[in-house]
Amino acid sequence: MYVAVKGGERAIDNAHAFLAEERRGDPAVAELSTAQIREQLRLSVNRVMAEGSLYDPDLAALAIKQARGDLIEAVFLLRAYRTTLPRFGASRPVETARMACTRRISATFKDAPGGQILGPTFDYTHRLLDFKLAAEGALPPAAPTAPVPTSDLPHITGFLNRDGLIQSETAYDDIPPDLTREPMELPASRALRLQALTRGDEGFILSLAYSTQRGYGRTHAFVGELRIGTVAVEMDIPELGFAVEIGEVELTECETVNQFAGSKTEPPQFTRGYGLTFGQTERKAIAMSLVDRALRWKELGEDDSGAPAQDEEFVLMHADNVQATGFLEHIKLPHYVDFQSELELIRKLRAEALTAIGAARQEAAE
């Protein structure tokens, strides 16, 4: 148990001054601007927005600078700022079918209508350090362009859906549960699980997803489709009586296609896992869709193999890195009173034990 302590004000002030100086680093090196972070460390910015659960690239860049690049600390800062703002309402569900895609690939259909668009990806790079980047200066040449086909990019699962080969998702517009407003209750609906997963720690979600691939709650996932791009955000404005676009956000969406042998009530068909995350965050979106699918075992009448990724309570209660950090790191705060009582207890127990041992030895000697 943590018991409040007093004192140390000067030491704390000095520690913060030291922190500010260390954050700045060598003054002979130019200071990093938040605009530079926003533009050139965009994937860090995206991760902080996704796990901070707040889409604002400028704020995320500031949080990263303040946190000295510690992304979980930056997520914490963003979450804390978020709580100071009023919430005006909720958007209409975004239409990812109308996404302006910069990337769209399918691992299941090579001839996907609309084509496969690689976009700005690390895939197919050699993962060799590029020392040219260590030398500052030259702008990269402009990326090549090509005529844009006029056809839209329909969701790939839609094709399987037509033949009834994949389980379909029915639209309804009930107000979804919100874990930022009410404490999470278990068992959780799929909507609540997805909210927890999309803001969950990328490393944790990745490891869980990986565990399902290695056999702990295996779901045989294929990436049916992965798309990245911007979507419009629309909200109903009461003063106007109609919906308007209030902006646009970049999202990553992953739909997995999974084997399903059928059950007593369902014929064999493919099932789906779903991932949707803020920014270009594809590792997270893919991992999210695998974990989403693993958590659906009960609804699909599958066996509980006891795998961690199938355990809703285990997944949802440990996915949030701000909560986890808070509880983990509080043990470094002064626990003097607690520890003092433990110290006394252990002294007493030792004294009793030593007396007993001494008595036993004496008995043996006699």
Place this chain on the structure above:
Amino acid sequence: MTEPSRRDWMGLLARACADRLAALMPDEPEAAFLRPPEIGTVMVRGRIGATGAAFNLGEMTVTRCSLRLATGEVGHAHVQGRSRDHARRAALVDALMQSPRAADVQTRILAPLAEAETAARSLRAAKAAATRVEFFTMVRGEDK
């Protein structure tokens, strides 16, 4: 070109770059705030499996503003981000678009914003299109 609807121009103003809008509006008409610019958030929702039930994805920052021009027209704005100036200017343009100055505002402010947005979107789409691939499945021994 079809007549722009209020929905269209409000969306355009919400998505516009705040600095670009400021540059296009050197003079502002007199107006009284009905609701001074206020920063808040909107919960962005998605759909399970893209087509299913709604779920909460995360929030985005939004600044809103309502005002009335000296000539009586009321303008509203909800714009992405945390710029109070952006929200105020967007509300002013919304009000002006309901005034006799609409045609002028359309030409001088909205048209350049729309043009810049279309150009930026087309360029990004063209760069993405240049990365379009055709994958071929290699013929394997057993297929022969």
